[in-house]
Amino acid sequence: MPEHKMLTKRIGDINPLSIKDAMEKGSYKQFKKALSMERIDIIDEIEKANLRGRGGAGFPMHIKLMSTAKQEATPKYIVCNADEGEPGNFKDRYLMEKDPHMILEGMLIAAYAVGASRGFFYIRGEYDQAISIMKWAIEEAKEKGLLGKNINDSGFDFEMEVRTGAGSYVVGEEFAMIESIEGKSGRTRVKPPFPTDEGVFGMPTLLNNVETYCNLPFIVEMGGNNYKKIGTPTSTGTKLISLSGNITNPGVYEVPFGTTIREVIDTLGGGVPSDRKIKMVQLGGACGPIIPEFMLDMQIDYERFEEFESKTGAGAIIVMDDRQDLFEVLLRIVKFFEHESCGRCTPCREGHVHLEKLLRKFFKHDGTPNELYSLESLARVIHQSSLCGLGQSSPISIISTLGYFRNEFHDRMAFDGGEES
Numbered sequence: 001m002p003e004h005k006m007l008t009k010r011i012g013d014i015n016p017l018s019i020k021d022a023m024e025k026g027s028y029k030q031f032k033k034a035l036s037m038e039r040i041d042i043i044d045e046i047e048k049a050n051l052r053g054r055g056g057a058g059f060p061m062h063i064k065l066m067s068t069a070k071q072e073a074t075p076k077y078i079v080c081n082a083d084e085g086e087p088g089n090f091k092d093r094y095l096m097e098k099d100p101h102m103i104l105e106g107m108l109i110a111a112y113a114v115g116a117s118r119g120f121f122y123i124r125g126e127y128d129q130a131i132s133i134m135k136w137a138i139e140e141a142k143e144k145g146l147l148g149k150n151i152n153d154s155g156f157d158f159e160m161e162v163r164t165g166a167g168s169y170v171v172g173e174e175f176a177m178i179e180s181i182e183g184k185s186g187r188t189r190v191k192p193p194f195p196t197d198e199g200v201f202g203m204p205t206l207l208n209n210v211e212t213y214c215n216l217p218f219i220v221e222m223g224g225n226n227y228k229k230i231g232t233p234t235s236t237g238t239k240l241i242s243l244s245g246n247i248t249n250p251g252v253y254e255v256p257f258g259t260t261i262r263e264v265i266d267t268l269g270g271g272v273p274s275d276r277k278i279k280m281v282q283l284g285g286a287c288g289p290i291i292p293e294f295m296l297d298m299q300i301d302y303e304r305f306e307e308f309e310s311k312t313g314a315g316a317i318i319v320m321d322d323r324q325d326l327f328e329v330l331l332r333i334v335k336f337f338e339h340e341s342c343g344r345c346t347p348c349r350e351g352h353v354h355l356e357k358l359l360r361k362f363f364k365h366d367g368t369p370n371e372l373y374s375l376e377s378l379a380r381v382i383h384q385s386s387l388c389g390l391g392q393s394s395p396i397s398i399i400s401t402l403g404y405f406r407n408e409f410h411d412r413m414a415f416d417g418g419e420e421s
């Protein structure tokens, strides 16, 4: 299946540092159209489109919009989550560096729909170029009167500023990000209340991913009913995929939902180089499942991912060929989460330390049946009892490989033929 270029259609053709160029090629037209619509009608179109979040959890956007719009408390805020700290993901950086005005236009439409007056664009601190480009784009939008007071004589006021992270991964989690915007250390809060009720400084806040906002100009342009013809009946629109690992053409590709993983790897990515064979593929990012080659005909859609007790993630596909050692991969993943755990809850803080110890035994061909049992139970405890999405999703790679690659765990036991208790 070919790429379906919608969000990425203008990339390569547009100068990201020129609002003049962007506007000549259509930027902000749909925002101006939205300003002439009733706020509720914009939300209705987004509901018809069935747009779901592209940042990982896949939550329906219209529910967040409606929930923020109906709040009476003001000021209301909107946040764009551009933290993108999870290994394997780089599609938001691509959008920021290549078409910043598409994101700003999407945020403006969302801000107008919910009645927000201030926006925060929270960008991963390491993304130097994206930070400079977004700051430049915001300044240009201010000069054109697209940000500020009484935009386009509509009576709508909206200010926007860039905030940057300081190297933490967990700050990509919505409440950790809100704490960070408030100037506190980036740690999650217990939910509810949700950000739409009590977000930044306790005020109603809409928080979405970069790619999610980018869909809004297209929904306003074509209407929700036409938008939902793209993709599958339940997973509508396109998905940007960050394709990396042992692949001939790594990069960002935009495909309609329903495309198979194999099509992305073979048709768009050019397959695995040097005639090697695919051993396994990790989906979503470091917190996603690892699946074997025979499962690559599965479709990219929200429902299919839920079968792995996992969310779609942000759309990473990490290809690993037959030279890769499963235990080296798992150890790298667990060490990442051990390092990134904020320490607030015990299962995640202590659990990753023990997961690493147990995995190291198998890595050294020194595992035992009891350690296999402990590894599996501990992974499930962390998954089920951690406070935030970091701990809830970090063991998915282990849980999935215990299913699909169990023989490799047996092969790494200290003695041959170890029986599981």
Ligand SMILES: Cc1cc2nc3c(=O)[nH]c(=O)nc-3n(C[C@H](O)[C@H](O)[C@H](O)COP(=O)(O)O)c2cc1C
Pocket (backbone or CB within 6 Å): 052, 053, 054, 055, 056, 057, 058, 059, 081, 082, 083, 084, 085, 086, 169, 170, 171, 172, 173, 174, 175, 207, 208, 209, 210, 212, 213, 388, 389, 390
């Ligand atoms: C540890 C952790 C890190 C996350 N990092 C990101 C991120 O970098 N970008 C992102 O959009 N969402 C990230 N999320 C998901 C956000 O909490 C939130 O669900 C998302 O930004 C909402 O936007 P969406 O509905 O448009 O997907 C992360 C979640 C967790 C638990």
Ligand code: SF4
Pocket (backbone or CB within 6 Å): 170, 188, 340, 341, 342, 343, 344, 345, 346, 348, 349, 386, 387, 388, 389, 390, 391, 392
């Ligand atoms: S799951 Fe991990 S990152 Fe999340 S609150 Fe608990 S310790 Fe912090």
